[in-house]
Amino acid sequence: MKVMNFVSNIAMPLIILLIVIYGLKEKNKVFDTFLEGAKEGLEITLSIFPTLIGLFVAIGALRSSGILDIIIHFLTPILNVIHFPSELMPLAMLRPISGSSSIAVATDIMKNYGVDSSLGIMASTIMGSTETTIYTIAVYTSCIKIKKTRWILAAALTADLVGMLASVAICRFMS
Amino acid sequence: MLNIVWPIFIIISFSYAIFSGNLESLNSSIFQSTEDAINLTLSLLGTICxxxxxxxxxxxxxxxxxxxxxxxxxxxxxxxxxxxxPQIQQEVSMNMIANILGLGNAATPLGLKAMKSMQKENNKKDILSDSMMMFIVINTASIQIIPTTVIAIRNSLGSENPTSIVFPVWIVTICAAMARNTSNKAINKNYKKGEIII
Structure with missing residues (x-):
């Protein structure tokens, strides 16, 4: 437990430290370079802002209208079989499809059940350890006009499922 | 994709709210949501920059x-x-490094370039080759070393320890990567036997 926390906490500062030292060692103008990158970050974030507004409203409406509770209620008995919390189901379903809508759902889960609660940590782990699988496959196969994809979607989605179950398991183990 | 998902969400939740009389909470949530989106974007802005x-x-x-x-x-x-x-190997590894460092914007163009180079070597132009499959599978695994977006979200919601999820994320990424490899291999094996053709 302590080791896990230590590794988690040291990872980011250590990487930043190493990169800055490396940049200095190779005699780069590190701060000017940093500014270039940071400026680009501004454009990236602003470009996803409209998507986030649209999706936050849609996900917020799903929750406040009460329909999400009904969906969760119906899913609970099925999901209990594999010990998967039904509150995380909307995230599990949207994660492979769309990056920005999974950001919206994950934020919604963390906000409603507590960001440091076990559901909040599970949602964070799922977000950090899985990708927008369907989107990625679509982009990579369509760029070279491949028709026969040899069940790659099934393989990738199976792995996503394993990742989600593993997220839940490790967060249970940690708490 | 969102052109389908988004209207579905709006239609089912708004019409359910009208039928069930949850209009007050729907109305307040609409404005709350736009505020939440702004807060998250501001927080993401800092971390991503x-x-x-x-x-x-x-x-x-x-x-x-x-x-x-x-x-x-x-x-x-x-x-x-x-x-x-070696040329394609180089392209593949540059894409992987970009993914590991969390440079999503750099990773995709590099990845598409690698796919195009692999297509040149591909014997059957309409079917994914083995290396292409492996390459896509790696790209659907989140091999990013620091999950910056999640950390930013956690930070914006006032988490006591936003980075506490880094290590669990690594463990899960490794588990999922192994699952990816296994399921990919299993499918490839059956495919070569000629049992699965899609």
Missing amino acids: LWNGIMQIASKTTIIDKLTKVLNPIIRVLFPDLKNN
Whole structure:
């Protein structure tokens, strides 16, 4: 437990430290370079802002209208079989499809059940350890006009499922 | 995709709210949601700018070249078909490094370039080759070393320890990567036997 926390906490500062030292060692103008990158970050974030507004409203409406509770209620008995919390189901379903809508759902889960609660940590782990699988496959196969994809979607989605179950398991183990 | 999903969400939740009389909470949630989106964007803005700046420093150094060399043995194992093609190997490993460092915007163009190069070597142009499958599978695994977006979200919601999820994320990424490899291999094996053709 302590080791896990230590590794988690040291990872980011250590990487930043190493990169800055490396940049200095190779005699780069590190701060000017940093500014270039940071400026680009501004454009990236602003470009996803409209998507986030649209999706936050849609996900917020799903929750406040009460329909999400009904969906969760119906899913609970099925999901209990594999010990998967039904509150995380909307995230599990949207994660492979769309990056920005999974950001919206994950934020919604963390906000409603507590960001440091076990559901909040599970949602964070799922977000950090899985990708927008369907989107990625679509982009990579369509760029070279491949028709026969040899069940790659099934393989990738199976792995996503394993990742989600593993997220839940490790967060249970940690708490 | 969102052109389908988004209207579905709006239609089912708004019409359910009208029928069930939850209109008050729906109305307040609409405005609350736009506020939440702004708060999250502001928080993301800080983290993404910082990380992008740091990674810009990294991309100006020789770190990426060196990491590419470190990856070479792994790439030889994962992509046996590419052993006579150092150019594609290079493209594949640059894409992987970009993914590991969380440079999503750089990773996709590099990845598409690698796919195009692999297509040139592909014997059957309408079917994915083994190396292409492996390459896509790796790209659907989130091999990012620091999950910056999640950390930013956690930070914006006032988490006591936003980075506490880094280590669990690594463990899960490894589990999922193994599952990816296994399911991919299983499918490839059956495919070669001619049992599965889609």
